[in-house]
Amino acid sequence: MSIDRWPIPGLGEDESLQSLVSRAECFFDCRPGYLWKTLREGEGDIGTPDAPTPQAVIRLAGRLDCSPSEVARHRLTEARDVLVAAGRVAYCPTCWKEDLDAKRPVAFRRQWAHVCAVLCSRHATPLIYWRMRQGAKGRKVTTGEVDIACEALASMTTQPGFNATMKHLAAFAEQLHACLYSEARTAASWRRNPKTLLRDIAAALTDQELRTGLWSTAIPLRWQGFVHVGRAPMSVAVDGPWQTLRQATDPGMRRAALWYGLSLARPDIVLGPEAA
Ligand SMILES: [Zn+2]
Structure with missing residues (x-):
């Protein structure tokens, strides 16, 4: 052919x-x-x-x-704003369900490739890491796999505090990006400056002692399919903490790191089951 x-x-x-x-x-x-x-x-x-x-x-x-x-x-x-090319595999299961139902090709959206994107802009659902595609030649997404992801998501969104926490993390990510790169003013309510926060967020992914610190034990076990620090520390990117974040291709890991950053920036915001 x-x-x-x-x-x-x-x-x-x-x-x-x-x-x-x-x-x-x-x-x-x-x-x-x-x-x-x-x-x-x-x-x-x-x-x-x-x-x-x-x-x-x-x-x-x-x-x-x-x-x-x-x-x-x-x-x-904007290369700086997107994840490293090999890892742009975050997806929204609701978007994919719509693709399958409409008999459209299942497609990765550009919005999901952004470092600060942890929610789908269309459905406000937490993005999920597509593991199946890794190394699988010509693998197609099936209805069954998407249904499983949608069910997992549906059971989480009924958990107290889950949706509110996801929204806090997404808003913090966008605000941090704006402060770092769009000359937005740092919110007066933040306890740390954006550059320090970025270093803290990267450290939450790379420093073994910090990864397993008290803050990470505050993430409910049941949520850890969606918010987790990964199995092993990430390596420190030589080009600085933003590059470390670009390499954190699993949105669940970025959410965990943002959790730590937000808890430093705004200790008054409650995350987890008590979040509102
Ligand atoms: Zn979506």
């Missing part, structure tokens, strides 16, 4: 280009990365699926039979 045309459904709403390329790899049953490299057509750098060069945008549009501007709209241009 020729790979000069990719006869797959076009880009979904807010779908990332990496998601589209993965769908095409699945269609052609080829190994991850192979299809993207064919866009080189003998030339050098074509960027990455989420950040393609202008030439790659044109070639990709040709494969899909759509306009380059349509492809260009789906790029993830």
Whole structure:
């Protein structure tokens, strides 16, 4: 079969280009990365699926039979604000259920790739880490897997304090990002400055003693599918604490680190079962 045309459904709403390329790899049953490299057509750098060069945008549009501007709209241009490329696999089970019900391709949205995104902007549901995709060639998402995730989520959202805590963490993440990078003023109610908080948040992921400290034992056991510090400490990123956060690709781990940060910034905000 020729790979000069990719006869797959076009880009979904807010779908990332990496998601589209993965769908095409699945269609052609080829190994991850192979299809993207064919866009080189003998030339050098074509960027990455989420950040393609202008030439790659044109070639990709040709494969899909759509306009380059349509492809260009789906790029993830702010590298600093998004997770490392290999780990953009957070998803909203409610969005995926809607995809499956509407018989659309199940797609990763660009919004879910942002470092500060811990909730789906459409449903306000906590994003979940898609483990199945790791290393699984051409793996498709099934209704059964999405149903299990939706059920797990539904049982959590009835837990006292769960939804309120998730919203506090998401709001804190956005506010912290705005203070660090958009020249927003630090809230007067914060006990620490944003740069210090960022270092604290990264340390909650990398420092073994801190990871297992009192604050993390405050996370209810039953919640730990959604908020957890991971099995082992992450390595410290050489480019600073923000890069550590970019490498925390599991939204559950970012939520745990934000929990620690928020408890330092706003000790008056109650997190956990008593949250309101
Ligand atoms: Zn959603």
